[in-house]
Amino acid sequence: MLLKTFSGGIHPLQKIHHGKGLSEHLAITKPEAPKVVKLPMAQHIGAPCRPLVVAGDRVLRGQLIGETGGFVSAPVHASVSGTVLSVQPERVVGGQTPLTVTIENDFQNETVEFSPADPAALSREELLKRVAAAGIAGMGGAAFPLHVKLSPPEGTKIDYLLLNGAECEPYLTADHRMMLERGETILKGVSILQRILGAGEAIIGIEANKPDAIANLEKLSRGSGIKIQPLRVKYPQGSEKQIIQSLTGRQVPSGKLPAAVGCVVVNVSTAHAVYEAVALGKPVIDRVVTVTGEGIQSPANLELPIGTKVSHLIACCGGLKSETARLISGGPMMGIAIFSEDVPIVKGSSGILALQHGSEDPYGEGPCIHCGRCVRGCPIHLQPYELYSDMLRKDWAAAGKHGALDCVECGSCTYACPAKREVTSAIRVAKRRVQALQRK
Numbered sequence: 001m002l003l004k005t006f007s008g009g010i011h012p013l014q015k016i017h018h019g020k021g022l023s024e025h026l027a028i029t030k031p032e033a034p035k036v037v038k039l040p041m042a043q044h045i046g047a048p049c050r051p052l053v054v055a056g057d058r059v060l061r062g063q064l065i066g067e068t069g070g071f072v073s074a075p076v077h078a079s080v081s082g083t084v085l086s087v088q089p090e091r092v093v094g095g096q097t098p099l100t101v102t103i104e105n106d107f108q109n110e111t112v113e114f115s116p117a118d119p120a121a122l123s124r125e126e127l128l129k130r131v132a133a134a135g136i137a138g139m140g141g142a143a144f145p146l147h148v149k150l151s152p153p154e155g156t157k158i159d160y161l162l163l164n165g166a167e168c169e170p171y172l173t174a175d176h177r178m179m180l181e182r183g184e185t186i187l188k189g190v191s192i193l194q195r196i197l198g199a200g201e202a203i204i205g206i207e208a209n210k211p212d213a214i215a216n217l218e219k220l221s222r223g224s225g226i227k228i229q230p231l232r233v234k235y236p237q238g239s240e241k242q243i244i245q246s247l248t249g250r251q252v253p254s255g256k257l258p259a260a261v262g263c264v265v266v267n268v269s270t271a272h273a274v275y276e277a278v279a280l281g282k283p284v285i286d287r288v289v290t291v292t293g294e295g296i297q298s299p300a301n302l303e304l305p306i307g308t309k310v311s312h313l314i315a316c317c318g319g320l321k322s323e324t325a326r327l328i329s330g331g332p333m334m335g336i337a338i339f340s341e342d343v344p345i346v347k348g349s350s351g352i353l354a355l356q357h358g359s360e361d362p363y364g365e366g367p368c369i370h371c372g373r374c375v376r377g378c379p380i381h382l383q384p385y386e387l388y389s390d391m392l393r394k395d396w397a398a399a400g401k402h403g404a405l406d407c408v409e410c411g412s413c414t415y416a417c418p419a420k421r422e423v424t425s426a427i428r429v430a431k432r433r434v435q436a437l438q439r440k
């Protein structure tokens with residue numbers, strides 16, 4: 001079997017246990033919904049939403065509660081029926097405090113009437129309108145409003161719609177289970193996306209460590225024209241620029257979007273949400289999250305209302321083991337440390353990872369020994385050690401020249417570094433400073 005890939009990158013399996021075995025064979029389950037959900041008005045990249053409810057209002061599941069703050073924005077809907085307890089700033093993963101609507105679940109599961117439609121009978125504009133109204137933001141983690149991605153500049157020809165089924169982060173298995181259990185609806189979503197974009201070809205890229213998902217989608221897609229392409233297991237295979245290179249051989253130039261090389265990349269779970277939005281008229285109110293790691297009693301792939309607190313997900317999995325050292329939202333490579341179990345899962349939450357003691361390095365960072373491993377591991381072909389040194393000198397002009405803005409924050413340089421230097425964290429700081437300077 002020909003396995004496609006990109007240049008650069010790392011092989012996480014060489015160093016850490018990839019962890020997917022903890023949950024990849026576990027079917028998606030739907031535990032009882034939580035007593036309370038917290039729905040931030042900013043769950044996407046772009047302008048935050050304006051809340052349409054106040055404390056005391058009764059809301060139905062699926063009701064619009066946050067209207068968009070501009071074109072680059074995605075509306076927010078109530079994920080349970082019940083009473084609005086508050087509309088106030090609340091802490092989310094990452095530490096920000098966006099305006100958040102908190103709803104007390106009445107467990108009546110009263111839902112607004114969705115309006116189903118036959119996708120084949122809708123025009124391109126009507127399909128796009130339904131995607132925008134459903135509040136779909138990239139479910140692979142980036143959370144970019146989908147209708148914006150599906151509206152490339154006038155005159156842009158999209159040759160390839162690329163579906164990201166790589167799920168290259170260790171431990172995470174939510175997309176894997178979606179491709180196994182909801183393959184048919186993913187493929188229907190792909191056909192809708194292909195129509196919206198007028199894309200010549202649709203290819204689903206899946207890392208070769210998910211042979212059952214590859215076989216399932218190959219079987220289901222027979223005769224549809226949608227191609228299933230196995231990819232070599234390499235990190236960050238699922239990063240946008242890397243999957244484009246792997247699947248088409250095209251390279252997105254620095255500072256440009258995938259549309260510049262005739263490509264649009266969409267996550268497989270996002271394609272499923274597109275089917276639900278267009279055919280069922282259902283907004284994004286639930287999602288599948290992997291709750292896993294050696295620190296979790298019973299790992300699982302759970303489907304729960306968006307806004308469910310991390311504490312509820314952990315409780316659904318039997319709680320944490322006493323040796324648990326830290327919680328991460330996302331995978332171990334790009335995830336963000338969780339400081340409180342009170343924060344909610346949002347549209348872009350793919351996993352909650354509990355790591356045990358022993359995953360930290362007791363000796364901390366050492367000096368750079370100029371071995372070049374971070375350079376070889378960087379999929380963007382940057383010089384990470386140089387950017388780290390720019391950050392230490394606070395030389396933001398140099399960081400800009402050395403390509404800080406092209407860094408995709410994949411974590412490969414930190415992973416590859418034998419001196420345990422926190423290269424990615426340093427570059428992340430430099431990137432923010434360069435962005436701030438450019439805004440000025």
Ligand code: SF4
Pocket residue numbers: 377378379380381382384406407408409410411412413414423424427
């Ligand atoms: S410099 Fe950025 S893109 Fe390159 S390996 Fe490090 S984190 Fe990834």
Ligand code: SF4
Pocket residue numbers: 367368369370371372373374375384385416417418419420421423
């Ligand atoms: S991998 Fe670490 S030690 Fe090697 S050059 Fe990069 S920063 Fe320096």
